[in-house]
Amino acid sequence: MKENKKRGISWLFELAGNHRILIVTACILSAISAVLSLAPYICIWYVVRDVFAAWPDLSAAAGVTWYGWLAVGFAVLSVVLYFAALMCSHLAAFRVEKNMRKEAMHKIVTLPLGFFDQNTSGRMRKIIDDNAGTTHTFMAHLLPDLAGAVVMPFAILALLFVFDWRLGLVSLIPLVVSVYYLKQMMGGDRGSIQKYMDALEEMNTEAVEYVRGVPVVKVFQQTVYSFKNFHQSIRNYKEWVLDYSIRCRSPMTKYTVALNGTFVLLVPVGLLLIAHAPDYQAFLLNLIFYILFTPVCAVMMNKIMRLAEGYFVAMEAVNRVTGLLDDEPLPEPARPQQPKEHSVAFKNVSFTYPGSEGKAVSDVSFVIPEGKTYALVGPSGGGKTTIASLIPRFWDVQEGAVEVGGVDVRHMASNSLMDQIAFVFQNAHLFKASILENIRFARPGASREEVLRAAELARCTDILDKFPEGLDTVVGTDGVYLSGGEQQRIALARAILKDAPIVVLDEATAFADPENEYQIQRAFEKLTENKTVLMIAHRLSSVRNVDCIMVVKDGEVKEQGTHDELLAQDGLYAEMWQEYQHSVEWRVGKEESHA
Incomplete structure (x- = not known):
C-alpha cells in the first residue's frame, strides 16, 4: 500500500x-x-x-x-x-x-x-x-x-x-x-x-x-x-x-x-x-x-x-x-535508446491490469515488420485494445517485452516513443477550438498550408466547405457540431499531420455511417502509406487485404495469417467470417424486402 x-x-x-x-x-x-x-x-x-x-x-x-x-x-x-x-x-x-x-x-x-x-x-x-x-x-x-x-x-x-x-x-x-x-x-x-x-x-x-x-x-x-x-x-x-x-x-x-x-x-x-x-x-x-x-x-x-x-x-x-x-509515472530510462527501424515486436508478453487477478494478455508473441499492416480481430473483451495500448506504453508489461525497432519501449524516452506512434482512438475527441487548432494539435509548429494538406488527405474537404469559416470554424459553438464520422476524419487529419512511422488504429470506423466509413477508409490509405500499422477492426471486410490477421481471444493470439490462410484453417476466424457474411446477407435481404 x-x-x-x-x-x-x-x-x-x-x-x-x-x-x-x-x-x-x-x-x-x-x-x-x-x-x-x-x-x-x-x-x-x-x-x-x-x-x-x-x-x-x-x-x-x-x-x-x-x-x-x-x-x-x-x-x-x-x-x-x-x-x-x-x-x-x-x-x-x-x-x-x-x-x-x-x-x-x-x-x-x-x-x-x-x-x-x-x-x-x-x-x-x-x-x-x-x-x-x-x-x-x-x-x-x-x-x-x-x-x-x-x-x-x-x-x-x-x-x-x-x-x-x-x-x-x-x-x-x-x-x-x-x-x-x-x-x-x-x-x-x-x-x-x-x-x-x-x-x-x-x-x-x-x-x-x-x-x-x-x-x-x-x-x-x-x-x-x-x-x-x-x-x-x-x-x-x-x-x-x-x-x-x-x-x-x-x-x-x-x-x-x-x-x-x-x-x-x-x-x-x-x-x-x-x-x-x-x-x-x-x-x-x-x-x-x-x-x-x-x-x-x-x-x-x-x-x-x-x-x-x-x-x-x-x-x-x-x-x-x-x-x-502519489501515483507514479512510468519510469524513464537512465540511458534512453533510439530504435534503428520501425518494426513492432511482442515477445512472450503478459499483462494484468492493476487490481485485477486474471491476465488481460497472456504470453503473446508476434512481429510486425516495418511497413506492414497487421490486424487484430476477435470477440469483444478478448484483449485487442489492451495489446494495442501496450505499444505506446499506456501500461508496462509484467512479463516479456514490447519492442519498437528492436528496442524495448521501456528503454526509450517517453517523448521519443510517442513521436514514433500515431494512435487513432475509436472515440475521437475534439477540443472546443477551431478545426485548424484541433488538427495542428498533433504538430503545433505546422503551417496553415500543412494543416490544410492533412485535412485534404483525411477527406475533410466537404466538412470545411459546409462552414463559411473553413479551417477557422470553432467546433462546439454557434451550432457547429460534427457527426461521429466527421470527428473521426478530423482525428485522422491530426494523425496524418503527425506523420509518425507507426500507426495504431483502434476500431476507427466503429461509429461511422456508410458514407463516412468510405471517406475514412480512403483517408486510411494516405495515413498508412509506407507505415507500420496495427489496426483493430470489428468489420472483417476492412481487414481482408492486410498483410496478417491475428485472432485474439481471452488475451491470447489463437490464430494468425492472411485472410485466405485463416479461412483454410477452418478455425475461429473462419467461424467469425461465416457469421459476418450471414449478418451482411441478413442486412441486404432486409433492405431489399423494404424496397
Whole structure:
C-alpha cells in the first residue's frame, strides 16, 4: 500500500509558499480576536457591579458609561482583527488552491495513458476541483477559526475560576459531560468522513456519466433507473447518511442537553451557596457573571464541533489529492535508446491490469515488420485494445517485452516513443477550438498550408466547405457540431499531420455511417502509406487485404495469417467470417424486402 509523501497542513503550508506568513498572521489575529470577544462580558459584569453598588441612586454609578463604551470598543476591535485575519487567510487560501490545482494537473500529464482508462473524468474532477475548493474553504475560514478555538478554552477556563472557583467548577461540569458525548459522537468521525467522501465521489462520477448519456435516455424514453450505477450511488449515499444520522442521534441529544443544562446545576447550587455566603451581594454579582457568561461556553463547544468536522473533511480532501500525486509515472530510462527501424515486436508478453487477478494478455508473441499492416480481430473483451495500448506504453508489461525497432519501449524516452506512434482512438475527441487548432494539435509548429494538406488527405474537404469559416470554424459553438464520422476524419487529419512511422488504429470506423466509413477508409490509405500499422477492426471486410490477421481471444493470439490462410484453417476466424457474411446477407435481404 502506497503512503502519501505529502500530508495535511504541512503540505498546505508548502503550497502557500511565501504566503505562509499570511496564514500565521491570520491565526494570531484570530486568536487575539477570540480572546477580545470575551472582554465585553467582563465589562458588562462591571456595569452590573456599579449599578448594584449605587442602587437606588444610579447617578452615582459613574463608571457605567465608561465600561459600556469599553465593551463596545473591545467588540469592535475583535471584529476588526477577525476581518484582518480573514483578509490574510483568503489571500493565502487562493494561493494554496491555485498551487494545488497546478500541481495536480502537472502530475496528471506525467501519468501513463492507462491511468485515464481506470479513472473517469467525473472522479478526476471531484478529486481536483471539489477537493481544492474544500481546502480553500478550510484555509480561508476554518483555519483562523481553529486558532481561535484552540485559545478560547484556556481563556474561558481562566475566567471561570477568577471570580468564584465553586461556581466555575459547577459551570465546568456540563462542559466536561458534553465533551464526553461529543467525543463519543465523533470518535469514528475520520472513518465516517472517508466513507462520506467516497459516497460523494461515487455519486459525482456516476452523475457525470449519466449527464453524458442523457441524449440516449431521451431518445429511448427511459428514466434515471436506466442508469443503474447512478441510481445505486444515490441509494448508497442516502443509506450512509441515514445510518450516520441514526448513529449520531442519541449522543447528539445528550450532548445538546448537557451543554445547555448549565443552569440546571448553576442556579440551584448558587441558591445554596448564597445562603452561607459572608457577603451575599458580592456572591450574587459573581452568580450574575456566570449566568451571563456560561452561554459563551455553549457557543464555544458548538464552534469546536463544527470546526472539528470541517478539519476532518479538509484533511480527507487533502489526502485524496495527495493520493493522486502519489501515483507514479512510468519510469524513464537512465540511458534512453533510439530504435534503428520501425518494426513492432511482442515477445512472450503478459499483462494484468492493476487490481485485477486474471491476465488481460497472456504470453503473446508476434512481429510486425516495418511497413506492414497487421490486424487484430476477435470477440469483444478478448484483449485487442489492451495489446494495442501496450505499444505506446499506456501500461508496462509484467512479463516479456514490447519492442519498437528492436528496442524495448521501456528503454526509450517517453517523448521519443510517442513521436514514433500515431494512435487513432475509436472515440475521437475534439477540443472546443477551431478545426485548424484541433488538427495542428498533433504538430503545433505546422503551417496553415500543412494543416490544410492533412485535412485534404483525411477527406475533410466537404466538412470545411459546409462552414463559411473553413479551417477557422470553432467546433462546439454557434451550432457547429460534427457527426461521429466527421470527428473521426478530423482525428485522422491530426494523425496524418503527425506523420509518425507507426500507426495504431483502434476500431476507427466503429461509429461511422456508410458514407463516412468510405471517406475514412480512403483517408486510411494516405495515413498508412509506407507505415507500420496495427489496426483493430470489428468489420472483417476492412481487414481482408492486410498483410496478417491475428485472432485474439481471452488475451491470447489463437490464430494468425492472411485472410485466405485463416479461412483454410477452418478455425475461429473462419467461424467469425461465416457469421459476418450471414449478418451482411441478413442486412441486404432486409433492405431489399423494404424496397
